[in-house]
Amino acid sequence: MQIARVCGTVVSTQKEPSLTGVKFLLLQFVDQEGQLLPGYEVAADGIGAGVDEWVLVSRGSAARQPSGSEKRPLDAVVVAIIDTVTVDNRRLYSKSAQSR
Amino acid sequence: MQIARVCGTVVSTQKEPSLTGVKFLLLQFVDQEGQLLPGYEVAADGIGAGVDEWVLVSRGSAARQPSGSEKRPLDAVVVAIIDTVTVDNRRLYSKSAQSR
Amino acid sequence: MQIARVCGTVVSTQKEPSLTGVKFLLLQFVDQEGQLLPGYEVAADGIGAGVDEWVLVSRGSAARQPSGSEKRPLDAVVVAIIDTVTVDNRRLYSKSAQSR
Amino acid sequence: MQIARVCGTVVSTQKEPSLTGVKFLLLQFVDQEGQLLPGYEVAADGIGAGVDEWVLVSRGSAARQPSGSEKRPLDAVVVAIIDTVTVDNRRLYSKSAQSR
Amino acid sequence: MQIARVCGTVVSTQKEPSLTGVKFLLLQFVDQEGQLLPGYEVAADGIGAGVDEWVLVSRGSAARQPSGSEKRPLDAVVVAIIDTVTVDNRRLYSKSAQSR
Numbered sequence: 001m002q003i004a005r006v007c008g009t010v011v012s013t014q015k016e017p018s019l020t021g022v023k024f025l026l027l028q029f030v031d032q033e034g035q036l037l038p039g040y041e042v043a044a045d046g047i048g049a050g051v052d053e054w055v056l057v058s059r060g061s062a063a064r065q066p067s068g069s070e071k072r073p074l075d076a077v078v079v080a081i082i083d084t085v086t087v088d089n090r091r092l093y094s095k096s097a098q099s100r
Numbered sequence: 101m102q103i104a105r106v107c108g109t110v111v112s113t114q115k116e117p118s119l120t121g122v123k124f125l126l127l128q129f130v131d132q133e134g135q136l137l138p139g140y141e142v143a144a145d146g147i148g149a150g151v152d153e154w155v156l157v158s159r160g161s162a163a164r165q166p167s168g169s170e171k172r173p174l175d176a177v178v179v180a181i182i183d184t185v186t187v188d189n190r191r192l193y194s195k196s197a198q199s200r
Numbered sequence: 201m202q203i204a205r206v207c208g209t210v211v212s213t214q215k216e217p218s219l220t221g222v223k224f225l226l227l228q229f230v231d232q233e234g235q236l237l238p239g240y241e242v243a244a245d246g247i248g249a250g251v252d253e254w255v256l257v258s259r260g261s262a263a264r265q266p267s268g269s270e271k272r273p274l275d276a277v278v279v280a281i282i283d284t285v286t287v288d289n290r291r292l293y294s295k296s297a298q299s300r
Numbered sequence: 301m302q303i304a305r306v307c308g309t310v311v312s313t314q315k316e317p318s319l320t321g322v323k324f325l326l327l328q329f330v331d332q333e334g335q336l337l338p339g340y341e342v343a344a345d346g347i348g349a350g351v352d353e354w355v356l357v358s359r360g361s362a363a364r365q366p367s368g369s370e371k372r373p374l375d376a377v378v379v380a381i382i383d384t385v386t387v388d389n390r391r392l393y394s395k396s397a398q399s400r
Numbered sequence: 401m402q403i404a405r406v407c408g409t410v411v412s413t414q415k416e417p418s419l420t421g422v423k424f425l426l427l428q429f430v431d432q433e434g435q436l437l438p439g440y441e442v443a444a445d446g447i448g449a450g451v452d453e454w455v456l457v458s459r460g461s462a463a464r465q466p467s468g469s470e471k472r473p474l475d476a477v478v479v480a481i482i483d484t485v486t487v488d489n490r491r492l493y494s495k496s497a498q499s500r
Binding site for chain 2: 007008009010011012013014015016018019024026028038040041042043051060061063064071072073074075076
């Protein structure tokens with residue numbers, strides 16, 4: 001999985017029928033020092049992530065594992081909202097510190 | 101998924117038999133600031149996307165999820181025509197604004 | 201899929217038994233302006249592509265969709281010999297023009 | 301698989317229900333000369349790897365092969381703790397030498 | 401598939417139980433001009449490749465196609481020992497020439 005920051009949304013009405021009701025988030029990748037990377041991913045969200053939160057994104061066939069998505073043509077999904085990231089005993093990110 | 105602009109078509113007569121009738125679009129990737137990237141993808145289209153539209157493209161085994169494509173040797177498919185992309189509360193793209 | 205030019209062959213006698221009889225082509229990737237890229241792929245060919253032809257190559261599990269390849273440890277396959285590539289209403293490539 | 305050094309952990313409470321109890325390690329990739337690379341991966345760990353150990357990480361659908369993970373939306377998993385890496389008859393890494 | 405040179409081995413005792421008995425080779429990628437590339441892959445070997453040989457490596461779910469590997473968390477496998485590589489009618493590599 002990669003760490004990413006939720007930075008936006010993508011809306012579509014004309015799409016594969018199986019994607020009806022799927023929320024698409026625009027995610028910007030974050031490196032292991034907490035810096036934003038140039039790359040992004042548009043991922044389905046089933047756990048209610050919001051703008052500015054850090055999340056874990058799974059890509060590939062993993063995106064079709066959540067219940068209800070087995071037949072959807074998805075290749076990326078938000079699987080977790082991150083509470084903390086710790087690197088070499090240093091706290092890189094803490095959700096509670098961000099939201100204060 | 102990645103955001104891409106439809107920029108062309110690829111036509112082939114000599115191909116895997118299961119690909120008969122599949123329309124191949126040439127897509128140019130777009131970054132999260134709306135700029136065209138150097139990379140591209142040739143993707144199957146089942147939703148009627150046209151040149152200059154922005155679309156979402158799914159890659160990998162996702163390309164074989166749409167009905168009828170289960171056995172086709174595809175690794176990329178257009179899954180949605182994008183209406184709007186919003187990044188950090190700013191409207192990056194709007195289909196209706198483009199087509200005026 | 202990516203566009204690639206057939207530029208060579210790879211021959212092996214000591215290999216996974218299921219690969220007996222599979223022809224391996226060396227493909228050089230082509231960008232959306234028709235320029236050769238540094239990357240390459242070795243792909244199985246089941247449609248009779250020849251040197252200098254432009255083809256579409258599918259990667260990943262797509263390579264095991266053609267009949268007979270379901271159990272082969274392949275991750276790339278030539279799925280189409282390209283007749284024409286059209287980008288922004290300009291003909292980038294035409295097989296018949298090349299072969300004259 | 302890629303070689304990576306375990307450098308941290310990611311903790312999440314709000315996540316896909318199937319991920320409950322899964323431990324997420326932050327891995328930094330190592331090149332074939334033993335140098336740390338800029339890229340990283342967050343991977344599930346089922347074999348008890350600890351910080352500073354070198355591991356093998358498998359990506360893609362391989363991450364759902366370990367028993368119990370078949371339905372989890374994972375795309376990376378730690379599959380082995382490395383004892384030794386030997387390149388061109390030279391010992392690049394030895395776990396026992398590191399831990400002395 | 402990619403062309404790679406076998407350059408070493410990776411040994412592990414603490415690993416996913418299903419990987420017991422699997423031999424891990426360290427492979428360095430080779431480009432289409434025969435030059436070594438910076439990237440590498442650790443791949444399972446079931447065909448007896450040795451150091452300095454050039455091989456074809458398949459990645460992704462292809463790695464679980466060889467008999468006995470269906471349930472192993474592998475994402476790369478050596479599928480062929482290369483005899484010859486021919487590019488634009490030029491012999492780029494010949495195993496018999498190397499081993500003389």
